[in-house]
Ligand code: G3H
Ligand code: 13P
C-alpha cells in the first residue's frame with residue numbers, strides 16, 4: 316500500500332451520501348485532469364461549503380501519472396483547510412474497468428472506486444462488482460457500480476443508444492454485489508452532445524422513482540449530467556473554436572433528482588467547456604500571451620465560478636459544511 320487515503324486527509328463516500336440523502340441534496344463529483352481543474356473544484360466546493368468528490372478517470376490517471384493524483388487530492392484537502400472550510404473530500408476512480416485497476420487505485424490513495432461492468436451480463440456485472448467491493452471494503456474504501464448503459468462515450472467505450480436501468484433488477488444487484496452506491500441509466504449521457512436542438516430534454520424520472528421504491532435510501536448516482544451551458548459554447552465559437560450546437564441536462568431535471576435518493580451527480584464536460592472558453596478568450600484577445608499562468612488562471616476561474624453556480628442551483632449542497640474564504 317503506497318498511501319492510505321486517510322493519511323491524505325480524504326474520506327470515503329459513506330457518510331457523505333448518508334447526509335446528502337437525509338438532507339435532500341446531491342454530492343458533486345467533478346472530474347479533474349490537472350492542478351488547475353483540481354483548484355477550480357476545491358475552491359468552488361470550499362467557498363460554497365459543499366462536500367465534493369474529486370473524480371479521476373483511467374485516462375486522467377494515465378495523463379497525470381499515478382504518483383501525481385493522490386498528491387493533488389491531498390493538496391485539495393490542504394487548500395480547503397487553508398481557506399477555513401471543513402468540507403469532506405473523496406478521491407474517486409471514475410469508470411473503473413477492472414478489479415486490477417480498482418485495486419491499484421486503492422493502493423495509491425483513492426478513497427472510493429467505481430467498477431463499471433455494466434457492459435457485461437447481469438451475472439458477470441454482479442461477480443465483478445462483488446470482487447471489487449470485497450477488496451475495497453477490507454480497506455475502508457467505498458464502491459460504485461453501474462446497472463444499465465448510457466448512450467454516448469464511457470471512457471473510450473461508445474454506445475449508440477440508452478439501455479435504461481430495469482427497476483426489477485436493482486434490489487438483487489445491490490444485495491448480491493454488496494456495493495455502496497449504484498449508477499443508473501435514465502436518459503443522461505456523456506459528452507457535450509446529449510440532446511439535439513429541438514429535442515425535449517427529459518430524464519426518465521419515473522424510472523428513478525420506481526428504483527427508489529425497490530431500494531429505499533440506497534445512494535443513487537447519475538453520470539453524464541453536464542448542462543452544456545450555451546454561454547461557453549458561444550464563447551468557444553466566438554474565440555475561434557469549433558463545436559456543434561449542443562444541449563445538456565436542464566438544471567430543473569437534475570435539481571428534482573438531487574432532492575431524491577440521487578446522492579452523487581457526475582459532471583466533467585461543463586468544466587472542460589468552461590476551461591476551454593477561458594483559454595480561447597485569452598488567446599484571441601491577447602495573441603502575444605505565452606505565460607501559461609496568464610491563460611490558465613482565467614480558465615480555472617471560469618470553471619470555479621460555474622461550479623459554484625451549479626452547487627447552488629442544481630446540487631443543493633451549499634452550506635452543508637463550513638464555508639471557506641479566498
Ligand atoms: O465519463 C467520462 C468522463 O467524462 C471522463 O472522461 O475518460 O476522457 O477522462 P475521460
Ligand atoms: P458529462 O460528460 O455529462 O460531464 O458526464 C461526466 C461523467 O459522467 C463522468 O463519469
Ligand code: ZN
Nearest residue numbers: 505538539581
Ligand atoms: Zn460517467
